[in-house]
Amino acid sequence: MTYLLKIRFLESSPNKLYIETLAVSKENRGSLTQIKNLLQHLVTSAVGQSYETIAAHIPTDHLPLYKRFSDDVEVLRTLENWFGSGEDHYYIEIKL
Numbered sequence: 001m002t003y004l005l006k007i008r009f010l011e012s013s014p015n016k017l018y019i020e021t022l023a024v025s026k027e028n029r030g031s032l033t034q035i036k037n038l039l040q041h042l043v044t045s046a047v048g049q050s051y052e053t054i055a056a057h058i059p060t061d062h063l064p065l066y067k068r069f070s071d072d073v074e075v076l077r078t079l080e081n082w083f084g085s086g087e088d089h090y091y092i093e094i095k096l
Contacts, residue, residue, distance in 0.1 A: 077090070
């Protein structure tokens with residue numbers, strides 16, 4: 001599977017890991033199992049490094065994927081027309 005994962009900690013909230021970019025190649029986008037495994041690996045790594053929360057901005061239509069992955073996904077706000085993309089995004093947090 002080809003993907004790009006860029007993460008960073010938030011200086012204002014050091015126990016929160018922010019997923020800055022999670023990009024999956026077009027040929028693998030339909031593979032929920034592989035994406036779920038990637039997210040599970042990220043969670044395991046974050047817990048091992050004492051993070052308490054994972055945060056991300058995600059397209060609104062990606063929310064079901066994250067909900068399948070974890071019951072602890074909370075939508076904190078909706079951002080309309082994300083940077084002029086024409087797509088709405090959610091800011092989510094996942095409690096670990």
